[in-house]
Amino acid sequence: MMKAKSLRAWVWIISLGFTPPVDAEVRLPALFSDNLVLQQGVSVPVWGWADDGEKITVKFRAQSATATAHNGKWSVRLSSLKAGGPDVLTISAKGRTLQFTNVLVGEVWICSGQSNMELPMSQSWEPEAAIASATNTLIRLFNVPNLKSDAPTVRLDAAWKACSPDAIKSFSAVGYFFGRDLQNARKVPVGLIQSDWGGSPAEVWMSRESLEINPRYQAEILDRYSIDLKNYQAALAAYEKEKAEAKSNGQEFKKNPPWPTWRPTELYNGMIAPLIPYAIKGAIWYQGESNASRAEQYRTLFPDMIRNWRRDWGQGDFSFLEVQLAPFMKIQEQPQESSWAELREAQWLATQVLPNVGMAVITDVGDPADIHPKKKLPVGARLALAARAIAYGERIEYSGPVYSGAVFKDGKVVLQFDHVGQGLEARDGELKGFAICGDDKKFVWAKAEIVGKTVVVSSPEVSRPVAVRYGWADCPVVNLWNKDGLPASPFRTDDFPLTTVAKK
DSSP states (O other), X not given: OOOOOTTOOOHXXXXXXXXXXXXTTOBOBXXXXXXXXXXXXXXXXXXXXXXXXXXXXXXXXXXXXXXXXXTTEEEEEEOOOOSEEEEEEEEEETTEEEEEEEEEEEEEEEEEESHHHHOBGGGSSSOHHHHHTOOEEEEEEEEOOOOOOSSOOOOOOOOOEEEOHHHHTTSXXXXXXXXXXXXXXXXXXXXXXXXXXXXXXXXXXXXHHXXXXXXXXXXXXXXXXXXXXXXXXXXXXXXXXHHHHHHHTTOOOOOOOOOOOOOTTHHIXXXXXXXTTOOOSEEEEEOOGGGGGGHHXXXXXXXXXXXXXXXXXXXXXXXXXXXXXXXXXXXXXXXXXXXXXXXXXXXXXXHHHSTTEEEEOXXXXXXXXXXXXXOOHHHHHHHHHHHHHHTTOOOSOOSOOEEEEEEEETTEEEEEEEOOTTOEEESSSSOOOEEEEOTTOOOEEOEEEEETTEEEEEBTTBSSOOEEEESOSSSOOOOEEETTTEEOOOXXXXXXXXXXXXXX
């Protein structure tokens, strides 16, 4: 957790997650500290709390804005700012002045999700060189402490830090590699706000109002929580009893405790609500493992989460960039159903139903034995490519091949793709990972070859194919790329029933 700067000297106020007061009655969110980054090109809110009637003046560069506290709150907006700095942000009230120094203006991004976003630089693949070279005063880091809350809160205990080898060790590896590439490409300051928690499902990152919009979530998520909580409490009691019995008998006890139950909305309340309405450019998101058993539900839940954040931030359809799940678990010898494949499809569908949503495919960096693959540099790099194209309008190829259509003819299937870029290619030999089936819906491995901008799939075992799948597995072994160096997303041509319908 980040230590307070000298200006954040009032310990009792810091414990509440506020910046130090101009006097005892004026407070700001912890997001306003030395080293902060303000978003360029938009109206920038600055807000806080004070006694009713208190007059607060905010000054930045040549701008000055004044507000009077009402119902204990105050807020102002700075007009659109140009990238640059460092500058000083000044807040004045009752003849006293507070200054936040070393302030930059640039691009601000939220880095959120579960453990693969949370995984720090120090635990990533061969991190020594990247950490040693991490000094960059144009990148700033803000790490939101883990906090669960039953209701939206404003409390945070953190502060901005300039990027350095020491600061980056405990920061998100995906977030850092994303920010490093983005800063290098855009040549402006970048602020990264890390807000994540390992093992968390998507519904804990949503407000209660957003879950109540869809009636099915009432039964499948909100009502289900009480059932899951009782099951967890029973399992925990049984675990503790078994552990005590083993101890009393002098036996070694190696069994892991049951996984705790997540309360819907608790991380939105504790780790997202306190950030709103801080001006941002977008969000990167690496999550889904904890929703894989309910992948069918994720097809609506995930887009609804994005809508929730966009609605509450009030900045329109800001860019939201996700990471598709990496390969994990046993490599299967034969084609079969897969909850992780269904989750990957749900992730892809979000890019189709919502504007300004991009996806980084990482089928090449998974680990069958580790749900936390350590190679995070390609993940951050691909998210940065997506940001450059989607958020900033650069004309670059940012995605690997994406299935767009199929023609079934003469016992073969001709697959068509978007994002072919400079052309299709098979990495490391012949194409792998394609399966085909006939009317019996029994998939077998298929022969696949690249023909121009298409892939032609067939099998002597299937004379009249009705469907093709690619990479449809928990841990797919696949090698279709474009020549721009980006892997194809797994897909299916069929609409056969899913296996992951949520329980009520």
